[in-house]
Amino acid sequence: MPPVRRRRFVLGAGLAVATLSSGALPRLARAASLTPTPRQTEGPFYPVAIPADADNDLVKVAGRGREASGTLLRLQGRVLDVNGRPVAGSTVEIWQCDHQGHYLHPGDRGPRDEDFQGYGRAVADGGGGYSFRTIKPVPYPGRTPHIHVAVLAPNRPRLVTQMYIAGDPQNARDFLYRNLGADGQRAVTVELGPVSGNEPGALAGTFDIVLLA
Numbered sequence: 282m283p284p285v286r287r288r289r290f291v292l293g294a295g296l297a298v299a300t301l302s303s304g305a306l307p308r309l310a311r312a313a314s315l316t317p318t319p320r321q322t323e324g325p326f327y328p329v330a331i332p333a334d335a336d337n338d339l340v341k342v343a344g345r346g347r348e349a350s351g352t353l354l355r356l357q358g359r360v361l362d363v364n365g366r367p368v369a370g371s372t373v374e375i376w377q378c379d380h381q382g383h384y385l386h387p388g389d390r391g392p393r394d395e396d397f398q399g400y401g402r403a404v405a406d407g408g409g410g411y412s413f414r415t416i417k418p419v420p421y422p423g424r425t426p427h428i429h430v431a432v433l434a435p436n437r438p439r440l441v442t443q444m445y446i447a448g449d450p451q452n453a454r455d456f457l458y459r460n461l462g463a464d465g466q467r468a469v470t471v472e473l474g475p476v477s478g479n480e481p482g483a484l485a486g487t488f489d490i491v492l493l494a
């Protein structure tokens with residue numbers, strides 16, 4: 282790609298994210314320095330053993346005929362640095378409870394939905410893009426709906442965070458969410474909307490993850 286076009290693309294990428302995450306703040310000022318995605322606790326339910334099927338489709342477990350219960354969620358986003366440049370090759374991991382609030386973890390006695398993978402990973406493409414097919418997260422005692430996310434990018438420390446759903450009434454009562462403050466909350470809160478296509482009732486959301494340089 283010619284240098285001029287490449288620069289234009291990078292600037293455009295930064296603006297797009299700044300527009301999503303900064304509201305009425307000046308776009309150009311924020312494009313040069315995006316809000317880093319805040320760190321959050323890993324919690325006790327990162328898998329003890331990574332499942333045999335650990336791909337980016339958590340709704341379909343290899344070898345099982347049925348798909349997971351719950352509301353289908355197509356989650357996508359990009360891994361970026363604070364200047365809006367894609368961080369290609371990053372491994373994005375997600376883990377979350379099933380539609381009844383149970384994790385793929387021996388510390389959770391279930392019963393869990395065996396058709397839900399519980400954990401998945403994806404590698405960001407050249408534009409930093411990643412995607413998952415999963416379910417809309419549900420609350421469990423003491424927590425608002427969330428998806429745990431970890432990102433391992435080349436030559437950077439591992440980032441562990443959590444993603445939340447915009448407008449969920451339980452967010453305001455969630456200790457970890459409240460502790461983030463307004464900027465942090467904005468950086469990890471995702472609007473969900475309907476998906477057009479052949480998956481009735483499915484939702485989609487975009488979670489861009491910003492790593493410190």
Ligand SMILES: [Fe+2]
Pocket residue numbers: 324326424427429
């Ligand atoms: Fe959790």
